[in-house]
Each structure stands twice: as C-alpha cells, then as structure tokens.
Amino acid sequence: MDNVPKFSSEEEEAKRIAEMGKPVLGEHSKLEVIIEESYEFKNTVDKLIKKTNLALVVGTNSWRQQFMEAITVSAGDEDEEDSGEERLPSCFDYVMHFLTVFWKVLFACVPPTDYLNGWACFFISIIIIGMLTAVIGDLASHFGCTIGLKDSVTAVVFVALGTSVPDTFASKVAAVQDTYADASIGNVTGSNAVNVFLGIGVAWSIAAIYWHMQGKQFVVEAGSLAFSVTLYTIFAFLGFSVLLYRRRAHIGGELGGPRGHRLATSAFFFSLWFLYILFSSMEAYCHIEGFWNTSGTLLEHFWNSSERLLEHSRASFQAPSRRFKVEL
Incomplete structure (x- = not known):
C-alpha cells in the first residue's frame, strides 16, 4: 500500500477529466452506411477522362458497340452542362450526324485496341489513311481539272491544305497541353519529313522497280x-x-x-x-x-557568248599566218 503513488488534488482532477475523454460505446453500437452515386460527380469525372485522352484506355471492347455508337444520334458534349440528367439530341446534333455518319461508320471499321494487342487497330488505321489519301489526291486532281487549275497549283493549295489541317490541330493541342513548344513544332517538321522521305520515296521506289521490270525507265x-x-x-x-x-x-x-x-x-x-x-x-x-527557266536562259547566253568568243579567238589567231611566212 505504501508503493501506491499519491496524487495531488490537481493531478486527481486532471486524471478524472482524462478518464471522461476516453471513447465509450453509446446507445447505438451498429451503423449502416448507404453510398449513393452522384450523377453530377460522375459526369465531371467522365469529362475529365475524355479531355485527358484516358477514354482510349477504358474504351469499348466490342467492335459491334463501335458501329452502334456510330449510327446512333447522340447529344453534343457541352462543358457548361452541370446537370446530371441525360440531354436529348438537338436539331444541330441531327444535322451533324447526317453530315458525318459516313465518316463515323468508316472509322468504326477500325477494330478496338484490345484486338491483337493493338496491332490490328494500327495496321487497319494505316490502310484506311492510305486509301483516304489516295482518294483525296484523285478528287483534288479532278477538281483542279474541272475548274481549269494546273496540277502543281492544285497540289500546293488544296492537297497540301487538306493533308495539313490534321497536323495543324495536332500542333495546337500539343501547344496547349505541353509545357514546351517541342511537340508542336516537332510535329510539323516530322510530318514534312514523312511526306518527303517516306511518301515520295516509297511511291517512286515502287514505280522505278515496276518500270525496270518492264525494261523501261521511270522518268519524272x-x-x-x-x-x-x-x-x-x-x-x-x-x-x-x-x-x-x-x-x-x-x-x-x-x-x-x-x-x-x-x-x-x-x-x-x-x-x-x-x-x-x-x-x-x-x-x-x-x-x-522560274529559276529553271532563268538558269537555262543564262546557260544558253553563256554558251552562245563562249562560242562567239572562241570563234573570234580562232580568227584572230589564224589571221597572222596568212600575212607572214615563217622560214626556217
């Protein structure tokens, strides 16, 4: 009994207050929690996922679902819409669906990324891009022929503009989302390098091999x-x-x-x-x-002047031989 520590009145009061602060069970020892989904929060998260391009990761796994979404009229995505209710398509949505349904169905032909670890999506996308590029080139050529434009003018105006618009938007998105300008400017130089080295190189190589097998030369x-x-x-x-x-x-x-x-x-x-x-x-x-015509004209003038100068030199060299006789 002598070993029991003795507390002062202040310490006893502090101990009593501390004992009162301990957690104890109340009347209700069980609690049921019901979690309800917030449609407003869900819509916000979906929009953020779509903006950060994470929708590709959680995209559709069914090829059939892609075609169903392509032929279905859906409401436009508006950032200002905060209500959780599903919005019905407007008249503008129906008009845009009518104008773009062909492209929606065409792009739905590309299989989802889950097929063959994404390789099917990659190769079929390349094939469709090549086909569309060939069609755009032929349409631009026919359009230029119809309105009386030369192929060179059609190429630098319509074909180049049509193929560069996607690169322009890609550079704009890269400039907005990236901290530095490397991605946007590198996209421009990289696309031009692909067009020149790969686009022209592959096409000309195929043409040169074909005409060589025919015993002829490929001339451009x-x-x-x-x-x-x-x-x-x-x-x-x-x-x-x-x-x-x-x-x-x-x-x-x-x-x-x-x-x-x-x-x-x-x-x-x-x-x-x-x-x-x-x-x-x-x-x-x-x-x-042009530079080619100018250089050709200059070469022609230079060649004619050289010939006249050479003839004059020959004449002046041969003239003394007729006047003097050299005797040895």
Whole structure:
C-alpha cells in the first residue's frame, strides 16, 4: 500500500477529466452506411477522362458497340452542362450526324485496341489513311481539272491544305497541353519529313522497280519543282529566324508571349503561306519566270557568248599566218 503513488488534488482532477475523454460505446453500437452515386460527380469525372485522352484506355471492347455508337444520334458534349440528367439530341446534333455518319461508320471499321494487342487497330488505321489519301489526291486532281487549275497549283493549295489541317490541330493541342513548344513544332517538321522521305520515296521506289521490270525507265519531269523548293527554303529560313528571335527574354519563347507579338507572328506566318501560293501559282502560269527557266536562259547566253568568243579567238589567231611566212 505504501508503493501506491499519491496524487495531488490537481493531478486527481486532471486524471478524472482524462478518464471522461476516453471513447465509450453509446446507445447505438451498429451503423449502416448507404453510398449513393452522384450523377453530377460522375459526369465531371467522365469529362475529365475524355479531355485527358484516358477514354482510349477504358474504351469499348466490342467492335459491334463501335458501329452502334456510330449510327446512333447522340447529344453534343457541352462543358457548361452541370446537370446530371441525360440531354436529348438537338436539331444541330441531327444535322451533324447526317453530315458525318459516313465518316463515323468508316472509322468504326477500325477494330478496338484490345484486338491483337493493338496491332490490328494500327495496321487497319494505316490502310484506311492510305486509301483516304489516295482518294483525296484523285478528287483534288479532278477538281483542279474541272475548274481549269494546273496540277502543281492544285497540289500546293488544296492537297497540301487538306493533308495539313490534321497536323495543324495536332500542333495546337500539343501547344496547349505541353509545357514546351517541342511537340508542336516537332510535329510539323516530322510530318514534312514523312511526306518527303517516306511518301515520295516509297511511291517512286515502287514505280522505278515496276518500270525496270518492264525494261523501261521511270522518268519524272522537274516542272516547277526547283522554283517551289527554293521558295519554300527561303520562307522556311525566315520562319526559323522568327522563332529564334522569339526566344528573347521579353517575349518568352517560340509560342505564346505578349498579345502583340502573338498577332504579329501569326500574321507573318500567314503572309508567308499566302506569298508561297501566290508565287508558285504565278510561276506555274508563266506570269513570272522560274529559276529553271532563268538558269537555262543564262546557260544558253553563256554558251552562245563562249562560242562567239572562241570563234573570234580562232580568227584572230589564224589571221597572222596568212600575212607572214615563217622560214626556217
């Protein structure tokens, strides 16, 4: 009994208060929790997943479901809609579905990524892209022939514009989502490299092999290629100069920056594109003389001048031989 510690009145009071603060069981020892789904929160999460492209991961596993979604009119996706109720399609949704149902069904032909670990989706997508590219090229050629445009003008205006619009939107998305401008600018240079090296290289290789097997040669006339490539190189040099200038501290980088610099850069690049189309079209219709014709004319003048100078030199060298006789 002597070993029991003795507490003062203050310590006894503190101990009593501490004992009162301990958790104890109340009247109700059981609790039932019911979790209800919030449609508003679900819609918000779905929109965030779609924006971050995670919808591809949790996409449809059924090929049949893709076709069902392609032929079904669905309401447009609006970020301003916060209600959890399902919105019915509007008149605009029906009009857009009627205009795009062909493309929806065509893209539904691409199998889901679950088939063959995504390889089926990859190869069939490449095949469909190649077929659409061939169709677009033929349609542009027929359109240019119908309205009286040359193939070179049709190529630099309609074909190039049609094939570059997806790259433009991809660069815009990359510029908005990425911290740096590498993805957006690299997408432009990479797509051009694929078009030039892979697109032209594969097509010309197949044509050259085919005509070689036929015992003939595959010949492609230069046409206005020298003028277009030289003009494009000059404008590309100007474009890269502007991008390098925009690296200054008061601008901030290749993309973005103050409003005045953004508008000036956009207007300058649009003017380069417009001037490229204008000069290429004028050269194709012989309103201005191309580099090939100019160089050919200069070579012709140089060759004629060289021949006249050579004839004059021969005449002046042979003339003294008629006047004097050399006796040994």
